[in-house]
Amino acid sequence: MPDDLENWHVVEGYLAVIVIVAVVALLAAGGLFLLFRPRRKAPPPVKPPEAPILPEEERRPAAEEGEGATTTLPPPVKPAEPAVVVPEIEVPPPSAGRMVRLRSRLARSQSSLGRGLLDLLSRDRLDDEVWDEIEESLITADVGVSPTRIMVEELRTKVKVLGSRTSQEVRGLLREQLLAQVNPDLDRTLRVQKHGERPAVVLIVGVNGTGKTTTTGKLARSLVGDGKKVVLGAADTFRAAAADQLQTWGERVGADTVRGPEGGDPASVAFDATAKGIEEKADVVIVDTAGRLHTKTGLMDELGKVKRVIEKKATVDEVLLVLDATTGQNGMRQAQVFAEVVNITGIALTKLDGTAKGGIVISVQRELGVPVKLVGLGEGPDDLAPFDPEVFVDAILGD
Ligand SMILES: Nc1nc2c(ncn2[C@@H]2O[C@H](COP(=O)(O)OP(=O)(O)OP(=O)(O)O)[C@@H](O)[C@H]2O)c(=O)[nH]1
Structure with a gap:
């Protein structure tokens, strides 16, 4: 074989080796690229839209309808136009007759005193012990010591004169005594008359x-x-x-x-x-x-x-x-x-509906020397009444 041909085979051998090495190198580089290629950033998860928060009373029916029930949302409420508030002027009732209207309030708070006294005075035998009890009832009801003494003395005398008593007579006696102490003769008119142009x-x-x-x-x-x-x-x-x-x-x-x-x-x-x-x-x-x-x-x-x-x-x-x-x-x-x-010049006695001690009418008039002109008989706006002694005493004694 000539030398040139032999050299050509050697070159061919080298070339084949180079090609094989190059292919292997390319494959290795491709594998490495796939292994370590930079990852694309994932997009942020999409948040589902939030359900509207319904007021308690609108949520409740949906829960009662069971799972999966569809709820029809009410149409959005349009905010109300700010209303112009015109204060309404009230027409209160006149003062006359108010105490009669409120008599039941008075009877509720005061009648236990009357019932107790009537029971004691109706007993067959009125000994010292019973008279002491009568005195105690009056003092407990805030009648005051000295008006109580006067009343008990008067009652003792009149009961002795009467001897046996019917319940009507007992009631009459007590009414007379209570009324005398409350004093219907006091001038209870409110001085609210204008003086010419002046209020x-x-x-x-x-x-x-x-x-x-x-x-x-x-x-x-x-x-x-x-x-x-x-x-x-x-x-x-x-x-x-x-x-x-x-x-x-x-x-x-x-x-x-x-x-x-x-x-x-x-x-x-x-x-x-x-x-x-x-x-x-x-x-x-x-x-x-x-x-x-x-x-x-x-x-x-x-x-x-x-x-x-x-x-x-x-x-x-x-x-x-x-x-x-x-x-x-x-x-x-x-x-x-x-x-x-x-x-x-006068007393306005409030909260008389809230105490059994109505005797304060008697004692305060006596202590201060001025009449009770008005009484408060409740929290309502028209629960203030001109004081009427007879209605007061009758409410204590009951019907
Ligand atoms: N049951 C009853 N409540 C009354 C009467 N008069 C007033 N009140 C109530 O007593 C409550 C207390 O009244 P007060 O604390 O005295 O208040 P106020 O009227 O502003 O009195 P002052 O503090 O004295 O100005 C209120 O809720 C009134 O409505 C009444 O005659 N009977």
């Missing part, structure tokens, strides 16, 4: 918490019910809520309320209320005062000043002391402090 002024005094502001509001209603034009003065500047409360009472019956800044001078509010009453040609101005029993002189100064400034423009015709019937002797002591610092 009458009523000052409401008493300890806070006795129902003073409530009574002022109820009185305004009652006077409006009697056809009078009323202006209110919120001179209880000590308690901010009292002015709001009074204003609400006034708005309900169309009466304007004059108020001042919280903690301001009560006398200045009383003065402005009187001026407003004159300007509006009102019949009555009712001024609610603060009832802080800080010191007696402080109270005297405050109420004295309120009265003096009103009297620059009008006359204070009525000073009503509000007393909570449920507070018994404690309330009575506080009432006495007021009576010492201001000339009280």
Whole structure:
């Protein structure tokens, strides 16, 4: 074989080796690429749309219909247009006959006293022990020691004269005695008559918490019910809520309320209320005062000043002391402090529906020397009544 041919075979051998190596290298590189190729980032999971949150009452029927039940959603509620609130002026009933209307409330709270006394007085033998029991019943009902003694003495004498008694006679005797102590002859008319162009002024005094502001509001209603034009003065500047409360009472019956800044001078509010009453040609101005029993002189100064400034423009015709019937002797002591610092002309006895101790009517009149003119017989706006002694005594005795 010639040398050239031999060389050519050697070159061919080399070339084949190179090709094989190149193919193997390519395959290896491809495998490595597949193994380590960069991964494409997965897209974020798509969140299913959230179901609308329905109010409790709309969710409940769907649950009751069972799983898979379809619920028809109510059409979206259009927000209501803001309504213009026109306060409705109420027409309260007149004051006359209110105590008769509220008689059942009184009977409910007071008749146990009457029943007890009638039972004791109807016994065949009325010995000292029974008389002691009668005395105790009267004292427990807050009648007061000395009116109780007077009543028991009178009853003893009359029972002796009568001898045997029918239940009607016993009732008659007790009625007579109770009525005498309540005293139907006292003048209980509210002085709310206008003086020419000037309105009458009523000052409401008493300890806070006795129902003073409530009574002022109820009185305004009652006077409006009697056809009078009323202006209110919120001179209880000590308690901010009292002015709001009074204003609400006034708005309900169309009466304007004059108020001042919280903690301001009560006398200045009383003065402005009187001026407003004159300007509006009102019949009555009712001024609610603060009832802080800080010191007696402080109270005297405050109420004295309120009265003096009103009297620059009008006359204070009525000073009503509000007393909570449920507070018994404690309330009575506080009432006495007021009576010492201001000339009280009448008592408004509140919450008489909430106590069996109706005898307080007798004792408070006696202690303070002024008549009970108004009684509160409930929380309703028209549950304030002119006091009527006969209705009161009959409610105690029952039918
Ligand atoms: N049952 C009954 N509740 C009454 C009577 N008078 C007032 N009240 C209630 O007593 C509650 C308490 O009244 P008070 O705490 O004295 O409040 P107020 O009327 O603002 O009185 P002041 O604090 O004195 O201004 C209120 O819910 C009144 O409705 C009443 O004659 N009978």
